Amino acid sequence: MRFLRSAMTPYTGARRAGRLAGATALGLLIALTQAHAAPTSIAAPPSIADKTEQRKLYNDAQQAIRSGRYTEYRELLAELEHYPLKPYLEYNYINRRFSTLPAEDIAEFERDYPRSYLADKLNRRxxxxxxxxxxxxxxxTQYRADNATTELTCYYLRGRIIEGDQSAYKEVPELWSVGHSQPKACDPLFANWMDRGGMTDAIAWQRFVKAMDSRQRSLARYAAKKxxxxxxxxxxxxxxxxxxxRVLSDMSRFGEQSADMQQIILHGLQRLSLRDAELAHKLWQRYDAQQLFADKARLETQRYIAVRLLRQGHTSETEALIKATPALxxxxxxxxxxxxxxxxxxxHRVNKWIAMLPTEARASERWRYWQARALEHTGGSAEQIxxxxxxxxxxxxxxxxLSADHLNIPYELVDKPVTVNSVTRDQVxxxxxxQRARELFILGKALDARREWYHTTKQLDETQIIAAGKLAESWGWHRxxxxxxxxxxxxDDLELRFPLAYQEHVNTTAKDLSVAPHLLFAIARQESAFTADARSSAGALGLMQLLPSTAKQTAHRSGMSFSTYDLLEPATNIALGxxxxxxxxxxxxxxxxxxAAAYNAxxxxxxQWLSKSKSTSLPYDVWIETIPYRETRGYVQNVLSYSVIYGYRxxxxxxxxxxxxxRSSL
Structure with a gap:
């Protein structure tokens, strides 16, 4: 049985200044202890309160490293034997001495913390x-393929060649022939490979095409020079x-029967269809009669043109094309x-095209619902509907x-909390x-905490991942x-998947505004999965992903003081959101x-969407299903669904x- 799945707005480069990061004041540490202490029912590392003195010593040791007081650092390190972030001190100490570091120090660190985030980072350096x-x-000997960057792989292949392993040359074309520029560290390897005669027209053409597809025109021209x-x-x-x-209209220039010429024609037809799908379709029919395109390439090109015909409003032409070629x-x-x-x-057309969907898609809840709706309007039997x-x-x-509403029956809300045995829980x-991820999270070092967490959990089995998730939730690390x-x-674990995070702030805002708390929860869950320092590629910040400009206007209208940094504070973000x-x-x-649609788009x-649909007043479910943006369509569906789940929670x-x-027609 398939249930509603998580859909979160992507966010990249998450940063948090972390006002408490590095704080040593006892009052701040006590506040952290109260905010993040784990319930006694969950096995966890030693309690936060026990680490108050260790955190102070840790900060003192960091300062000693920065100031070059290494004797003091070593004395402090000895007192931090069981502190989770001890490896960070050792790593920072190694970094300060890296230029003169003996190999044994690296090997010792990797032995002490095998395959850890810091050990892998140190190995790369x-x-x-x-x-x-x-x-x-x-x-x-030190290179590890599972821990490599492109730069290190180039060093590794170069090292193999210098050490006499000529088979390494066979791996160079794959590194060179990509649609983007490679690191400068690869240049000596590539030059050596070319001097040895490794470059061929086929390899240069391959990179040229990839670069053109990636819109890297200068790189493509570089490849052409080879x-x-x-x-x-x-x-x-x-x-x-x-x-x-449009130069494809002069077919006399493209008469050569070769794979390369066919690639040029197909690329040009796809580019043309972005601007003029009708012309692209006409030219396609002429070139299809002239060239012996491979079946796969033919189908892909026809589909590409058909989609652009649809997007440019040529629905009847697209339907005729599919009727003539059902494989499309x-x-x-x-x-x-x-x-x-x-x-x-x-x-009637809804019924017709649902019937044309692949079997698996047609069996989804989405298209079964719309099949029922279409049958209601086309004389289907009551029993079938x-x-x-x-x-x-x-x-x-x-x-x-939606279907439950049509039948006037209760919603299906399966809630089966996942269980973890105590042995696995304690081991994780x-x-x-x-432990390092938790301590970094507590100290407000969110980016380092996430890196430690992801590095560790990707090595766990399924049962251990569940245990880790339970632990994270108990610490307030909801995402x-x-x-x-x-x-x-x-x-089916609704408590874990839909946590009542920051409930006090949500309830306060809901009461102040007379907005339903379950709707606020649904928006925050959809926007950030309750990641307080979330930052999207568009610059939206915090739990409810507000753009600073939007937040500033909202604060001004509401008579609230505002600074961009405040958006990373849950109380402020929820209040403004x-x-x-x-x-x-x-x-x-x-x-x-x-x-909800406006919050996203x-x-x-x-x-604008409402204005376009004025001539045909649409039922609410049809309006949602036909929202032009796929992201917004999914967003609205999730927010409404999450609202039901949070009502239950x-x-x-x-x-x-x-x-x-x-009752509304949109």
């Missing part, structure tokens, strides 16, 4: 140093077609046609909740990497508890569907769709 010193035999004059002419033609694909009917393409039919409330709704209503999902709790359930694909959500609810007459975009029965939302 050590191999780099050995290469820079020209100690190639040592590079070969070609023979005849091959270089083809590369120049490829470049011209990439810049101006991919899942993505057919789903697009189903949604086009839904947008036009053409229920009810059977479909009943089948979908058994799932804890967006479509399951005492792992060095887990890691959620992630553990995703890793092991266990969806709640107020922004409340503004959207007010703007869209309390409609959570529209407010922006209110102006939602207004809070002990309150909440409707999936309110009566006013159900």
């Amino acid at each position: 050590w191999v780099e140093k050995l290469a820079q010193q020209g100690k190639w035999a040592d590079v070969v 070609m023979s004059p005849e091959k270089k002419k083809l590369a120049e033609l490829y470049d011209e077609v990439d810049s101006n694909p 009917s991919s899942e993505d393409l057919t789903e697009w046609l189903v949604r086009d039919a839904l947008r036009n409330l053409d229920w 009810k059977a479909l709704y009943q089948l979908v209503a058994q799932t804890r999902s967006f479509y399951g909740f 709790a005492t792992l060095g990497g887990v 890691n508890g959620i992630q553990a359930m995703i890793q092991v694909r266990y969806w 709640g107020r922004y959500l409340n503004q959207l609810l007010t703007q869209f007459d309390g409609n959570r569907i529209l407010a 922006g209110p102006n975009r939602v207004k 809070l002990g309150e029965e909440k409707p999936f769709i309110t009566p006013s939302e159900a």
